[in-house]
Amino acid sequence: MINIPKGTKDVLPSESYKWQYAEERLRKVAKLYNAREIRTPTFEHTELFVRSIGDETDVVSKEMYTFEDKGGRSITLRPEGTASVARSYVENSLEAMSLPLKTYYIISAFRYERPQAGRLREFHQFGAEIYGATSPYLDYDCILFAYDALGALGLDNVKLRLNSIGCGECRRKYVEALRGYFAEHLGEMCPTCRERYGRNALRLLDCKTPSCREIAKNAPVILDYLCDDCRAHHEKLCGLLDKSGVPYEVDPGIVRGLDYYTRTVFEFVTDELGAQGTVLGGGRYDNLVASIGGKPTGCVGFAMGMERALMLMEKRGTDFGDTGIDAFVISQSPEHTEACMRIVAELRRAGVSADTETTGRSMKAQFKYADKQRAKFVVVVGADEFASGKMKIKRLSDGTEKECAAAELAARIKESI
Ligand code: HAM
DSSP states (O other), X not given: OOOOOTTOOOOOTTTHHHXXXXXXXXXXXXXXXXOEEOOOOSEEEHXXXXXXXXXXXXXXXXXXXXXXXXXXXXXXXXXXXHHHHHHHHHHXXXXXXXXXXXXXXXXXXXXXXXXXXXXXXXXXXXXXXXXXXXXXXXXXXXXXXXXXXXXXXXXXXXXXXXXXXXXXXXXXXXXXXXXXXXHTTGGGSOHHHHHHHHHOGGGGGGOOOHHHHHHHTTSOOGGGGOOHHHHHHHHHHHHHHHHHTOOEEEOTTOOOSOTTOOSEEEEEEOXXXXXXXXXXXXXXXXXXXXXXXXXXXXXXXXXXXXXXXXXXHHHXXXXXXXXXXXXXXXXXXXXXXXXXXXXXXXXXXXXXXXXXXXXXXXXXXHHHHHXXXXXXXXXXXSHHHHHHOEEEEEETTTOOEEEEEGGGHHHHHHHHO
């Protein structure tokens, strides 16, 4: 037998309704926020991710699924959605549409990570990206969008952690301070951190090695190095959140694992999922569009991990509303199969989800099957029914029956649902 690759999962027919439930709700929230769906390819030129996410990040340096295609191009399965949407924005001149432009996506993404609960090699994200957005009102709008998206899944008590990592100017001063701090601890840090120290000291803050984490805890914090504009932006956003009543905490430890961020960064975290507690992450990225060939464009966005969100929903006993089919037509004898199939076809045309027996099983087996399909009603059909033109609709939950003319079957079932 050939098994599924490590770190991937099948969504089985018995589970897919949970995904559909979540996706449907998320699409509704997107509509409420005036966001339109964008679909980009599953793979892109490797260079896109290297340039936008940054070659010192774990995602680019360790986790990408990169391969050479038959034409000798270096191709990478997308490790996230932001870079691809930015590429599409530039390539399709979407700035010509009226700005701000709000987009959303539901995608699979790929990272070669060590799989564990809530961490997969193929995972899914619901994400949003807002273009043409320099004002803190759009950071605020984006955070409200994320908050309402979680709320739509019943996850309104996931905690919001907020930080600002400033602009290039603030970062230069901050990185200097970080270097000064880490210089004294380099001997105790992991080889990757020692390597990154000279090239991208900010990344030392999100190393997952426990000893490096311990050292990073006492590092200088970026909020102390913000320039006046970045500080004003951050304070305005905090003020808006204070007034809105969305609970949050400023956490200077949030730096995010991707290089494109500027100013606002945020995460929604829970302690109910063990080590993989970040359900949603996002922030502002004002330099990304220009760095891949577009005009300087203020942008802000977020992505929610669908597997993590679904795990939380399951833990909380969410009723995903799996309803089964409306009706199952039980055939008294295999000779009625074709007639039953015609009845079912009519029901379906009328908008009643229905099925019937096609494998010649006994009536007892058909009742069992109908029950497993969670059919709301069964209609038993045989010679008598065809002769009289009358049919009995039986509600499976309580056994009550109703008789109707064959021609009214769909209408009677619809009014009883
Ligand atoms: P990220 O923090 O790398 O940000 O990922 C966002 C979310 O995706 C995480 O909070 C987590 O829930 C989920 N996730 C990430 N990796 C995995 C994995 N291996 N297995 C399961 N779930 C995972 C981004 O991807 C940014 N593009 C977010 C963004 C959009 N920033 C601005 N716009």
